[in-house]
Each structure stands twice: as C-alpha cells, then as structure tokens.
Amino acid sequence: MIPEEKLQSVIARFEAVQSEMNSEVPRDRFVALSREFSELAPIAAAIGKLNAAQREYEDAEALLRVRDMAEMAREEIDRLNEELPRLEHELQLMLLPKDAADERNVILEVRAGTGGDEAALFAGDLFRMYERYAASQGWSVELISASEGEMGGYKEIIAGISGRGVYAKLKFESGVHRVQRVPVTEGGGRIHTSAATVAVLPEPEEVDVEIDEKDLRIDVFRASGAGGQHVNKTESAVRITHIPTGIVVSQQDEKSQHKNKARAMQLMRAKLYDAERERIDRARSAERKGQVGSGDRSERIRTYNFPQSRVTDHRINLTLHKLDQIIAGEALGELIDALVAEDQAARLAALGDEA
Structure with a gap:
C-alpha cells in the first residue's frame, strides 16, 4: 500500500503549483512551474482514479447487506479486486524516483572491440540498429564523427540522438555487445566471436558541468583521412584534454576548426557529466545492487547469435529468437521495454524493503 500521507503531499503540491501558475509570476518561474505541472498532472489523475475506485469498493461492501443488491455488489467487488491492484501498481511506477537525465538527449558511441574487421562490421550493424530504432521513435540522429573500417562498418562512430525521453529508453544499452556469426571474410564457414562497445551518454545542460578553461589543453592539427593521408592543408582538427581527469576528445570531421572545437567541447561536457554520474552511482552502489546493469562499459550485456537467430540479454536472462x-x-x-520493466520491479522491491 502507498502511504496516504505521500499521496496527500503529491496532491497538495499539484494544487500549489496550479495556484501559483494562475498568479503573476516571472517568465522563468512560469516555465519551471509548467514543467512541474506536466509531471504532476498524470500522477494527480492516477491518484484520483485510485481514490474513486476505493470509494466504489466501500459502497459495494455496504450494498452487500442489502438483500436485493447483494449479487450486484459481489460482481462489483470482484471487478474492483482486479482493478485496484492494477491502479495501485501503475501509481507506484509513477511515484518511483526519476532519473534526472531520463528526458535528456544522448551522445551514442559505438566502437569496434575484439575481432578486427568483423568487429567493425558489427559496430556498423549496431549503429544502424539504433538509427532505425530512433527513427521509429520519432527521434533525430546527427552524426558527430566516424572512423570507417577497412572492410566496411566502423572502428568508431559517434552521433547525437535527440527527442523525447531518449536517455530513458537507451540508457541500458551501454556495455559490451557480442556477436557470433560466420564472417563474410571466412571461407571455411566457421563461426567467429567478436564484440563492440556501446556507450550512451546523457547530454548535459550548461548548468550541469562547469569547465575551467585552465583545466583544458587544446591542440590543433591537420585532419587526416583513411591511410593517414592529409585531407586538409590547414590545422582544422582539434584535440581537447581535460587535465584533472585525463579525458581526451578529438574532432576532425568538420572543415572549420571552430566547428570541430564546438563539437569536441560538446563531447567533453557529456563525458565529464557521465563521469560525475558514475562517481555518484558508485557512492550509492548498495542502493543499485538490484538494478539492471551497472553502466560499466566493460560489462558483457548481450549476445547476438546469427546461426541460431537469437539475441540474449544476459542481465535479465531474456532470449528472443528474432535476431x-x-x-x-x-x-x-x-x-x-523488458529492461525498463525489470529495473522498475527492482526499484519497487527496494522501496518495499525500505518501508
């Protein structure tokens, strides 16, 4: 059962926000209130539905004592005995603490791991998988940088994905993805195993990350293409090193040094924000034990087995034969969806243990 005082506090806050929005407030305050209102409105509606169902249950129980109404009351009680747990479960999910980054856009990085040319081809397959999934969600994908493999695919590809709730959907994709298949370069028909690493970084807002210029070393150099030949006679490529953490990013896909620096700073902000989130997560490691994955980039999370047309997610022991x-x-x-549901169930169980 959800504590009544918690439901009352949500309703009280919803009404307070509604009241303040109807008064004269500065524009910035109104924007903040509107965001909070849009988050609280569906929760307040769900509380209203649950309260209404509970009143119906009490009314039906009272009718059991009325001879002519008893049968109808029992039918109503049977219906509500199914509906009330569902309404309460839906409300519990709504009340789970939100990850502040869930609504953020992301920077997606896919890198070929062990397996040489086959790993690069697999990295290309993974990137296109996310690209198509993003299109199905109505999100937009913007290429930031790419280093192509010699036989195709990518040694590394980085893109920005923007839209509604991108991080909430993609955050469990970080980790090592393994593929088992016969490479196109294999004449003997033997199955090879290779891997690619995926990182999903929530994009920070300006206020999330403060970067002191004194902590940065910025180097410029000539952009080079495949095989190392120079494709640019000017020093347009940019490498930025964050000295305190040792994080290095580089960008050379744009012809303009200014644009490459802006792209590199965008990546640097995302990496520093992600590093800080990981530090906080480690500090809360006991709290995260039951959650899906740790976000560890070295964790093997999924296997794609082509001969058997199956995909297995090792964190939740789910296998789908629809590769x-x-x-x-x-x-x-x-x-x-299965990963999100598992994470929600683990967090609900953790809340139950705390209660």
Whole structure:
C-alpha cells in the first residue's frame, strides 16, 4: 500500500503549483512551474482514479447487506479486486524516483572491440540498429564523427540522438555487445566471436558541468583521412584534454576548426557529466545492487547469435529468437521495454524493503 500521507503531499503540491501558475509570476518561474505541472498532472489523475475506485469498493461492501443488491455488489467487488491492484501498481511506477537525465538527449558511441574487421562490421550493424530504432521513435540522429573500417562498418562512430525521453529508453544499452556469426571474410564457414562497445551518454545542460578553461589543453592539427593521408592543408582538427581527469576528445570531421572545437567541447561536457554520474552511482552502489546493469562499459550485456537467430540479454536472462527484427531496429523495443520493466520491479522491491 502507498502511504496516504505521500499521496496527500503529491496532491497538495499539484494544487500549489496550479495556484501559483494562475498568479503573476516571472517568465522563468512560469516555465519551471509548467514543467512541474506536466509531471504532476498524470500522477494527480492516477491518484484520483485510485481514490474513486476505493470509494466504489466501500459502497459495494455496504450494498452487500442489502438483500436485493447483494449479487450486484459481489460482481462489483470482484471487478474492483482486479482493478485496484492494477491502479495501485501503475501509481507506484509513477511515484518511483526519476532519473534526472531520463528526458535528456544522448551522445551514442559505438566502437569496434575484439575481432578486427568483423568487429567493425558489427559496430556498423549496431549503429544502424539504433538509427532505425530512433527513427521509429520519432527521434533525430546527427552524426558527430566516424572512423570507417577497412572492410566496411566502423572502428568508431559517434552521433547525437535527440527527442523525447531518449536517455530513458537507451540508457541500458551501454556495455559490451557480442556477436557470433560466420564472417563474410571466412571461407571455411566457421563461426567467429567478436564484440563492440556501446556507450550512451546523457547530454548535459550548461548548468550541469562547469569547465575551467585552465583545466583544458587544446591542440590543433591537420585532419587526416583513411591511410593517414592529409585531407586538409590547414590545422582544422582539434584535440581537447581535460587535465584533472585525463579525458581526451578529438574532432576532425568538420572543415572549420571552430566547428570541430564546438563539437569536441560538446563531447567533453557529456563525458565529464557521465563521469560525475558514475562517481555518484558508485557512492550509492548498495542502493543499485538490484538494478539492471551497472553502466560499466566493460560489462558483457548481450549476445547476438546469427546461426541460431537469437539475441540474449544476459542481465535479465531474456532470449528472443528474432535476431533479424532486432538488428533491423523493429523488435529492439521489446528488449528495451523488458529492461525498463525489470529495473522498475527492482526499484519497487527496494522501496518495499525500505518501508
């Protein structure tokens, strides 16, 4: 059961926000109130539905004592005995603490791991999977940088994905993805295993990360293409090093040094924000024990087995025999929804233990 005082405090806050929005407030304050109102409104509506169902249950119980109404009352009680747990569960999910980054856009990094050319090809497959999934969600994808493999695919590819709730959906994709298949370069038909690493970084807002210029070393150099030949006679490529953490980012895809520096700073902000979130998560490690994954980039999270047309997510022991649809981005949502549901269940259980 959800404590009554918690429900009352939510309703009280919702009414207070509504009241303040109807008064004259500065524009910045109104924007903040509007955001809070949009978050609280569905919760307040769900509380209203639960309260109404509970009143109906009490009324039905009272009618049991009325001879002519008893049968109808029992039917109503049977219906409400199914409906009340569902309404309460939905409300519990709404009341779970939100990850502040859930509504953020993300920077997606896919890198080829062990496996040489085959790993680069697999990295390309993964990136296209996310690209198609993003399109199905109505999100936009903007390429930031790419280093192509010699046989195709990518040694590394980085892109920005923007839209509603991007991080909430993609945050469990970080980690090592393993593929088992016969490479196109394999004449003997032997199955090879290779891997690619995925990192999903929530994009910070300006206020989230303060970077002191004195902590940065900025180097410029000539951009180079495949094979190392120079493709630019001017020093337009930029490498930025954050001295305190040792984080290094570089950008050379744009012809303008100014644009490359802006892109590199965007990546640096995301990496510093992600590093700080990881530091806080480690400090709360006991709290996170039951959650799905740790966000550790070295954790093997999923295997894509082509001969058996199956995809297995090792964190939740879920296997789906629809590899083609997942790689095409069509059925990736099934895996993501299962991971989100598992995380919600773990967090609900943790709240129950605390109660």
